[in-house]
Amino acid sequence: MKSMEAARLTEGAELKRFMDGLLQRSTAEQTEVMVTEWDSALTRFANNGIHQNVAERNAQVRVRVVKDGRTGVASVNQMDERAANDVLRRAIEIAALQPKAEVVPMPGPAPSREADAWSSATADATPEERAEFVATICNRAEKAGLKAFGAFSTSAGQLAIGNSLGVFHQHRGTQATVNSVVMGDAGSGYADRGAIDVAQLNKDELAEEVIEKAKRNQNAQPIEPGVYEVVLEEYAVAEMLEFMSYIGFSALAAQEERSFMRHGERITGDAVSIWDDGLDPSGLPAPFDFEGVPKQRVDLIKNGVASGLVYDMQTATREGRASTGHGLPAPNTDGPFAVNLFMQPGATPKAELASEIKRGIWVTRFWYVRIVQPKASIITGMTREGTFLIEDGRITRPVKDLRFTQSMLEALEGTLAISRGTKLQIGEFIGASRVPALRLKAFTFTS
Amino acid sequence: MKDIAEAALNAAQVKGAGYADVRVDERVQQDLVVKNGQLAAVSDDASQGFGVRVLVDGAWGFAGSDRLEKAEVEEVVARAVRIARASARVRSKPVDLGPPVTSRGTYRTPVERDPFTVSLSEKVDVLMRADQAMGSVKDVRTREGSMEFIRQRKLFASTEGAWTEQDLYESGAGIEATATSPDDVQSRSYPNSFGRHQGSGGFEFITALELDKHGERIGEEAVALLTAVQCPSGIKTLILDASQVGLQIHESCGHPTELDRVFGMEAAYAGTSFMTPEKLNHLRYGSPKVTITADALTPTGLGTFGWDDEGIPAQRSHLVKEGLFVGYLTSRETASVLGQQSNGTMRADGWNRIPLIRMTNVSLEPGDTSLEQMIADTKDGVYMETNRSWSIDDRRLNFQFGTQLAYEIVAGKRGRMLKNATYAGITPEFWNSCDAVAGRAEWKVWGLANCGKGQPPQVAHVAHGAAPARFQNVKVGILK
Numbered sequence: 001m002k003s004m005e006a007a008r009l010t011e012g013a014e015l016k017r018f019m020d021g022l023l024q025r026s027t028a029e030q031t032e033v034m035v036t037e038w039d040s041a042l043t044r045f046a047n048n049g050i051h052q053n054v055a056e057r058n059a060q061v062r063v064r065v066v067k068d069g070r071t072g073v074a075s076v077n078q079m080d081e082r083a084a085n086d087v088l089r090r091a092i093e094i095a096a097l098q099p100k101a102e103v104v105p106m107p108g109p110a111p112s113r114e115a116d117a118w119s120s121a122t123a124d125a126t127p128e129e130r131a132e133f134v135a136t137i138c139n140r141a142e143k144a145g146l147k148a149f150g151a152f153s154t155s156a157g158q159l160a161i162g163n164s165l166g167v168f169h170q171h172r173g174t175q176a177t178v179n180s181v182v183m184g185d186a187g188s189g190y191a192d193r194g195a196i197d198v199a200q201l202n203k204d205e206l207a208e209e210v211i212e213k214a215k216r217n218q219n220a221q222p223i224e225p226g227v228y229e230v231v232l233e234e235y236a237v238a239e240m241l242e243f244m245s246y247i248g249f250s251a252l253a254a255q256e257e258r259s260f261m262r263h264g265e266r267i268t269g270d271a272v273s274i275w276d277d278g279l280d281p282s283g284l285p286a287p288f289d290f291e292g293v294p295k296q297r298v299d300l301i302k303n304g305v306a307s308g309l310v311y312d313m314q315t316a317t318r319e320g321r322a323s324t325g326h327g328l329p330a331p332n333t334d335g336p337f338a339v340n341l342f343m344q345p346g347a348t349p350k351a352e353l354a355s356e357i358k359r360g361i362w363v364t365r366f367w368y369v370r371i372v373q374p375k376a377s378i379i380t381g382m383t384r385e386g387t388f389l390i391e392d393g394r395i396t397r398p399v400k401d402l403r404f405t406q407s408m409l410e411a412l413e414g415t416l417a418i419s420r421g422t423k424l425q426i427g428e429f430i431g432a433s434r435v436p437a438l439r440l441k442a443f444t445f446t447s
Numbered sequence: 448m449k450d451i452a453e454a455a456l457n458a459a460q461v462k463g464a465g466y467a468d469v470r471v472d473e474r475v476q477q478d479l480v481v482k483n484g485q486l487a488a489v490s491d492d493a494s495q496g497f498g499v500r501v502l503v504d505g506a507w508g509f510a511g512s513d514r515l516e517k518a519e520v521e522e523v524v525a526r527a528v529r530i531a532r533a534s535a536r537v538r539s540k541p542v543d544l545g546p547p548v549t550s551r552g553t554y555r556t557p558v559e560r561d562p563f564t565v566s567l568s569e570k571v572d573v574l575m576r577a578d579q580a581m582g583s584v585k586d587v588r589t590r591e592g593s594m595e596f597i598r599q600r601k602l603f604a605s606t607e608g609a610w611t612e613q614d615l616y617e618s619g620a621g622i623e624a625t626a627t628s629p630d631d632v633q634s635r636s637y638p639n640s641f642g643r644h645q646g647s648g649g650f651e652f653i654t655a656l657e658l659d660k661h662g663e664r665i666g667e668e669a670v671a672l673l674t675a676v677q678c679p680s681g682i683k684t685l686i687l688d689a690s691q692v693g694l695q696i697h698e699s700c701g702h703p704t705e706l707d708r709v710f711g712m713e714a715a716y717a718g719t720s721f722m723t724p725e726k727l728n729h730l731r732y733g734s735p736k737v738t739i740t741a742d743a744l745t746p747t748g749l750g751t752f753g754w755d756d757e758g759i760p761a762q763r764s765h766l767v768k769e770g771l772f773v774g775y776l777t778s779r780e781t782a783s784v785l786g787q788q789s790n791g792t793m794r795a796d797g798w799n800r801i802p803l804i805r806m807t808n809v810s811l812e813p814g815d816t817s818l819e820q821m822i823a824d825t826k827d828g829v830y831m832e833t834n835r836s837w838s839i840d841d842r843r844l845n846f847q848f849g850t851q852l853a854y855e856i857v858a859g860k861r862g863r864m865l866k867n868a869t870y871a872g873i874t875p876e877f878w879n880s881c882d883a884v885a886g887r888a889e890w891k892v893w894g895l896a897n898c899g900k901g902q903p904p905q906v907a908h909v910a911h912g913a914a915p916a917r918f919q920n921v922k923v924g925i926l927k
Contacts, residue, residue, distance in 0.1 A: 042902060046711045046712045046714060047711050048539060049537055050506065050534040050536075050537045051534075051538075052507060052509075052801060053509065053530045053533065053534040054800070055526055055530060056511045057513060058511075058512075072489060073489065074491040075491075075493065076493045077493070077494040078495070090491050094489050098489060098567060099486060099571070135537045147711070149714040151715060181714050183711075256589050257588060257627040331487070331490050333482055368838045368840070370837055371836055372836050375627075375630060380847050382838065405847070428904060447871055
């Protein structure tokens with residue numbers, strides 16, 4: 001039975017033959033083929049029991065052609081010869097039907113480093129193993145008189161890109177993620193974990209954290225909104241970084257004058273350094289982007305100074321420079337995207353981040369964050385599942401969730417301490433961030 | 448399609464499923480983007496596959512595959528059954544689906560012009576003309592227009608005897624102009640924001656939008672916003688345009704009336720709901736002006752279909768009646784807990800996902816006044832138009848919305864343009880402060896193609912019928 005659950009991905013040489021055949025049959029001047037393939041499963045639980053439990057196998061073959069200054073893109077989720085010929089024909093037809101436009105150049109061959117992101121334990125994970133993991137959380141919650149909710153996912157996938165200029169890259173990776181909310185009658189707690197190797201997810205440690213948080217977060221009382229000193233746990237910091245990436249770190253946002261980045265200027269506190277590194281094994285490594293360009297490390301904010309942006313082929317060509325390997329799949333009008341973010345840790349143990357705060361707020365995580373003013377880096381959102389009052393260096397009581405409306409740069413300007421440890425936060429759709437927890441001087445809660 | 452469905456149901460029964468359903472799905476999608484006078488993207492995407500949902504020992508299992516082959520059917524069904532048996536190890540109560548569903552038939556979205564037979568050059572021409580109109584305004588920094596067309600052929604069959612086949616079409620388009628200054632970015636879009644306004648229907652939906660007639664106006668408004676006055680803070684009378692009322696319904700009524708959320712099935716992700724069962728038929732959700740329906744029969748709505756993904760026929764039901772909370776959006780499993788029957792809101796975003804309770808066309812029924820009259824009756828207020836940001840807590844109570852454009856209202860007249868307008872509130876307080884809703888003439892169905900829910904994440908296409916509405920004593924403007 002075990003073999004049936006093993007992730008079913010096309011073998012490497014067969015995949016290359018399929019892609020080479022497609023490239024050879026193309027009549028376009030330039031052709032790019034991208035294949036993504038994945039096999040994933042997710043076990044979802046609520047009220048201390050599994051209520052949804054799913055698995056899927058899927059693929060996508062995406063073809064981009066350039067012919068006579070015109071570009072066409074088509075995709076299909078079938079990997080047989082007939083479907084491949086059909087998707088190639090459609091891409092060429094689309095190109096032929098449209099006016100000449102700016103062509104996004106395809107990259108030439110360049111070596112990419114290997115990035116080990118594969119775990120057989122994750123790829124072979126069974127529904128019984130997921131159920132056992134979930135049962136541990138549910139049983140422990142039930143014993144504590146609480147209810148557990150959440151999802152445990154294991155997946156394996158591969159990405160391969162080839163083009164008619166000689167590029168061919170292939171990368172396989174696995175991911176295991178679990179998140180849980182545990183509720184009592186008057187409050188809840190949250191915890192999540194993510195790793196390449198499912199064996200690294202410790203169910204007891206996760207259960208301990210989420211149950212303990214839920215116990216402490218009962219009967220929260222309202223607190224007056226206002227400007228508070230805060231400690232943001234890693235969950236909240238990662239979300240903030242993802243929004244900074246979305247609205248600020250892209251070269252397209254800068255070229256269109258939408259970005260908050262002001263190159264060479266100090267935009268945050270000195271202690272803040274943020275970079276993107278697709279090859280760091282402590283993140284979720286992926287050695288090349290969706291255009292087939294090897295990923296480069298990019299320093300985005302260095303010691304508080306705006307120092308770099310991420311580029312794809314289009315934005316790089318406009319500035320006469322090289323792509324940094326942050327392109328998204330074609331056709332892409334959203335620009336490049338930094339998806340392997342890191343924030344420099346500090347020297348303070350996380351448990352001591354609150355110790356010098358006279359009166360402040362401890363935030364476990366954010367919820368429903370949205371952009372209010374991109375250029376001023378202002379976002380709004382709610383706190384969720386663990387907001388606490390800090391008094392005289394100690395967490396004293398839970399408070400009702402608060403809405404914040406805050407400039408991210410202004411918040412980071414007041415960085416007072418950074419935790420020594422970091423945590424890997426795997427994104428919901430793409431990429432991951434490795435971040436510390438932060439103590440910030442001022443954070444504006446509006447209701 | 449038919450062979451795959453029959454084989455899947457047979458295999459599920461042989462392997463011990465007490466109930467099984469299968470969806471075989473074929474979807475094509477075309478997307479176009481014109482940016483700054485250039486055709487920036489055209490893509491043509493196709494996806495097909497099947498998904499099998501089984502109940503074994505009272506617990507759910509689901510598996511799906513892109514491989515439409517008989518051998519794969521056996522493997523996928525075996526996987527779904529094995530997953531269900533694993534679910535049964537950690538379940539509380541066995542699932543009860545209520546009475547059997549035996550719907551049979553076919554449905555096709557009414558389409559005047561099949562968008563997949565309209566030439567690419569005609570589509571590009573529509574976007575280029577709108578782009579030129581936006582480009583006629585000096586100081587517009589970025590112009591973007593997009594279109595999307597979807598055709599989905601879906602077969603649903605179950606071991607209870609249901610067998611429905613649907614051919615669903617969607618068409619959508621939108622344009623946006625952005626102006627920048629060294630310290631500001633302002634955008635205006637039409638007909639709605641975040642990409643497009645979308646509906647069920649054919650190319651006639653695009654033609655009716657008349658994108659080119661609105662390009663110059665939104666360009667001028669984007670530029671004017673750069674120097675507009677900051678929206679003041681205070682407690683004011685608020686008038687919302689119909690599209691923003693649509694999003695307000697979505698976030699503060701649509702989501703909290705999803706019965707799976709109420710039962711905690713989304714607690715670790717999308718959240719729960721303040722509209723718990725003891726409040727049903729008791730909670731004064733809004734003022735008597737507020738009647739909200741879920742209607743999967745609304746013409747051009749993105750939540751319009753023949754049957755949902757459990758085979759329940761499309762229908763209309765009340766969520767709020769003259770201010771009183773009277774109903775939920777339900778599935779077979781959740782409705783049976785309340786002793787009800789499903790009102791047909793289960794939809795998956797593809798063959799590879801299970802259906803979840805999703806909004807259909809959740810609409811504020813029209814009132815008896817007009818936007819013009821509402822403004823004339825307002826002494827000190829703000830009019831806001833077209834969403835720019837939205838955020839609401841996990842129980843759907845504490846919200847804050849921002850809009851692209853606003854005007855002050857002074858002594859019954861529209862005054863200065865305001866920028867960075869926001870308003871905030873608590874759901875029942877807000878809807879109870881509603882004292883006017885415009886009538887049928889200003890009521891429109893707004894398509895929303897980006898509603899996220901579920902793990903793994905799913906994106907639903909839903910709609911909201913809405914007209915401009917007025918609210919009293921609202922907290923407006925939180926920025927300096």
